[in-house]
Amino acid sequence: MHHDLKLDTAGGATPAFDMPHDDPDHPHSLLPSEPALRVKALETILTRKGLIDPAALDAIIDTYENKIGPQNGARVVARAWHDPAFRAALLQDADAILDEMGLNGRQGEHVVVVENTPERHNMVVCTLCSCYPWPLLGMPPGWYKSDAYRARAVREPRKVLAEFGVTLPDETAVRVWDSTAEVRYLVLPMRPEGTEGWSEDALMALVGRDSMIGTALATPASEAPA
Numbered sequence: 070m071h072h073d074l075k076l077d078t079a080g081g082a083t084p085a086f087d088m089p090h091d092d093p094d095h096p097h098s099l100l101p102s103e104p105a106l107r108v109k110a111l112e113t114i115l116t117r118k119g120l121i122d123p124a125a126l127d128a129i130i131d132t133y134e135n136k137i138g139p140q141n142g143a144r145v146v147a148r149a150w151h152d153p154a155f156r157a158a159l160l161q162d163a164d165a166i167l168d169e170m171g172l173n174g175r176q177g178e179h180v181v182v183v184e185n186t187p188e189r190h191n192m193v194v195c196t197l198c199s200c201y202p203w204p205l206l207g208m209p210p211g212w213y214k215s216d217a218y219r220a221r222a223v224r225e226p227r228k229v230l231a232e233f234g235v236t237l238p239d240e241t242a243v244r245v246w247d248s249t250a251e252v253r254y255l256v257l258p259m260r261p262e263g264t265e266g267w268s269e270d271a272l273m274a275l276v277g278r279d280s281m282i283g284t285a286l287a288t289p290a291s292e293a294p295a
């Protein structure tokens with residue numbers, strides 16, 4: 070395992086490379102990329118064999134591409150920060166709360182919310198594949214599915230966190246939760262200091278995807294979007 074592997078920590082962004090065929094005037098730019106063509110071909114084959122439902126597939130793609138994945142989770146976190154009663158109910162029975170909010174469904178059938186505190190920091194991984202609470206966080210980032218993260222998050226979580234720029238006090242324990250096909254986890258990050266009296270919408274802007282996986286902290290109040 071490569072201990073010096075640098076994981077993508079920029080909110081899911083991947084580097085952009087300039088390629089000759091990226092020129093919009095180039096005739097090849099009018100064609101889908103090879104991976105897109107392969108995916109479409111596979112979708113066609115599976116549909117003809119009756120193994121997938123095109124309508125269900127379109128609904129899933131629409132949810133995660135157009136409903137801005139992580140914003141659903143950010144809304145849940147912001148409301149938990151803003152409303153103590155909601156927070157207590159969420160930690161006790163997340164499924165019931167998420168069902169009321171319409172945030173359950175495929176890949177989010179059973180969700181457990183784990184709260185970060187000064188005494189314990191939570192971090193989520195799926196060691197077997199890439200189980201992930203899609204209705205709350207959208208598409209999983211590439212690093213979450215990587216062999217490096219899946220292995221090292223369990224074996225050396227503090228080192229992995231450090232690579233994401235998170236350094237915890239020695240007295241803060243790290244708990245790693247292993248997602249499965251039956252259970253997904255969502256981290257409730259600690260509320261940043263200096264946000265007393267903030268609205269739910271303002272708090273939501275401080276919640277990033279990685280903070281709900283546990284590989285980042287919530288954005289400090291001083292760095293809140295204008």
